[in-house]
Amino acid sequence: MYDYLVVGAGLFGAVFAYEATQRGKRCLVIDKRDHIGGNVYTEEVEGIHVHKYGAHIFHTNSRKIWEYVNRFADFNRYTNSPLANYKGEIYNLPFNMNTFHKLWGAVKPEEAKQIIEDQKKAAGIVKPRNLEEQAISLVGTDIYEKLIKGYTEKQWGRSAKDLPSFIINRLPVRFTYDNNYFNDRYQGIPIGGYHEIIKNMLDGIDVRLNVDFFEEREQLTGLATKTVFTGMIDQYYGFRYGVLEYRSLRFETRVLDMDNYQGNAVVNFTDADTPYTRIIEHKHFDYGTQPKTVVTEEYPMEWKPGLEPYYPINDDKNTHTFRQYKELADQESNVIFGGRLASYKYYDMHQVIGEALTTIQTEFGE
Numbered sequence: 001m002y003d004y005l006v007v008g009a010g011l012f013g014a015v016f017a018y019e020a021t022q023r024g025k026r027c028l029v030i031d032k033r034d035h036i037g038g039n040v041y042t043e044e045v046e047g048i049h050v051h052k053y054g055a056h057i058f059h060t061n062s063r064k065i066w067e068y069v070n071r072f073a074d075f076n077r078y079t080n081s082p083l084a085n086y087k088g089e090i091y092n093l094p095f096n097m098n099t100f101h102k103l104w105g106a107v108k109p110e111e112a113k114q115i116i117e118d119q120k121k122a123a124g125i126v127k128p129r130n131l132e133e134q135a136i137s138l139v140g141t142d143i144y145e146k147l148i149k150g151y152t153e154k155q156w157g158r159s160a161k162d163l164p165s166f167i168i169n170r171l172p173v174r175f176t177y178d179n180n181y182f183n184d185r186y187q188g189i190p191i192g193g194y195h196e197i198i199k200n201m202l203d204g205i206d207v208r209l210n211v212d213f214f215e216e217r218e219q220l221t222g223l224a225t226k227t228v229f230t231g232m233i234d235q236y237y238g239f240r241y242g243v244l245e246y247r248s249l250r251f252e253t254r255v256l257d258m259d260n261y262q263g264n265a266v267v268n269f270t271d272a273d274t275p276y277t278r279i280i281e282h283k284h285f286d287y288g289t290q291p292k293t294v295v296t297e298e299y300p301m302e303w304k305p306g307l308e309p310y311y312p313i314n315d316d317k318n319t320h321t322f323r324q325y326k327e328l329a330d331q332e333s334n335v336i337f338g339g340r341l342a343s344y345k346y347y348d349m350h351q352v353i354g355e356a357l358t359t360i361q362t363e364f365g366e
């Protein structure tokens with residue numbers, strides 16, 4: 001008999017299983033996929049760690065979380081500095097003095113600030129009614145037209161005029177020549193891929209792959225005293241209050257017979273005509289020197305049951321539905337819900353690790 005059946009071998013499940021095992025408990029981890037790691041999984045192709053479910057850069061401001069992950073893998077010094085390609089023009093992201101210099105020739109921060117202020121004023125938006133107006137009221141027309149509009153419309157599959165303004169509460173604008181995307185104190189990519197972290201966490205723990213909880217629910221829950229569930233919460237309750245909606249992604253990955261395709265790990269295509277939003281060149285996450293390269297084009301798409309759920313759509317309707325499921329979950333005494341799918345929340349990796357560690361403390365009364 002196991003103490004915990006952990007459904008999902010992603011970050012949440014792996015941290016929970018590791019910590020519970022450290023406390024003398026027996027865990028069985030299952031996953032419906034044929035690999036551990038969930039969405040942080042990296043797969044080796046041509047000696048390159050390919051981020052199979054989208055680019056993953058670890059970043060955190062928490063020293064505790066940083067020291068925690070460094071127990072399971074060494075990290076390199078990767079700093080996320082994505083580029084925007086707008087019809088062949090290259091701009092630095094996040095919006096900073098390099099971007100403004102390229103856009104307007106602005107050299108001093110005061111010049112860039114003035115241009116943005118003038119554009120905001122000229123647009124005359126007092127109360128933004130949609131995402132387009134919100135973005136223009138925050139950063140002006142030029143940045144919006146070249147760097148936000150096309151990308152956002154592709155990402156959400158609809159016009160920025162039809163998207164609610166709350167999607168962009170703020171847009172980071174930096175008046176320094178700093179291309180580091182994150183403000184966090186710690187950042188990097190695990191050497192050997194994310195697989196290394198999860199493999200080390202699950203070392204010595206029973207893991208069964210290609211096992212879908214819902215196909216053997218009774219039998220599986222009978223194997224353990226408690227269940228830790230990191231799958232979709234609406235599915236756990238048989239979709240009784242309706243389906244929680246997501247945006248999905250399609251990845252097209254190719255091996256290219258050249259050593260360097262785009263010179264950067266992440267390039268966003270911000271025009272409306274290019275059908276994908278980004279191209280990831282995986283070797284640059286690891287400063288790879290392999291003779292070949294692997295690139296992935298990212299195509300956002302509508303989600304429907306059966307597709308991978310990537311980004312929760314936290315609008316009023318889905319928030320209300322989630323609350324109903326959450327009420328049921330809160331009443332369970334032998335089931336613990338955690339991770340991005342059970343919480344219906346976009347979590348960065350450091351946040352999901354933090355959530356798993358907090359859950360452990362609650363569970364063990366620490």
Ligand code: FDA
Nearest residue numbers: 008010011012032038039054056057213231339340348349
């Ligand atoms: P995760 O989805 O990883 O794991 C859940 C596991 O449960 C999966 O393996 C699934 O197969 C399994 N499962 C579900 N239902 C099951 C069932 N019925 N039976 C058995 N198994 C089942 N974060 C960050 O910090 N930096 C970044 O750069 C990025 N980049 C990024 C890009 C993209 C495109 C996305 C969508 C997300 C990111 N993230 C990120 C976020 C990161 O992916 C996220 O924080 C973690 O993967 C969450 O781990 P979980 O364990 O919660 O879920």
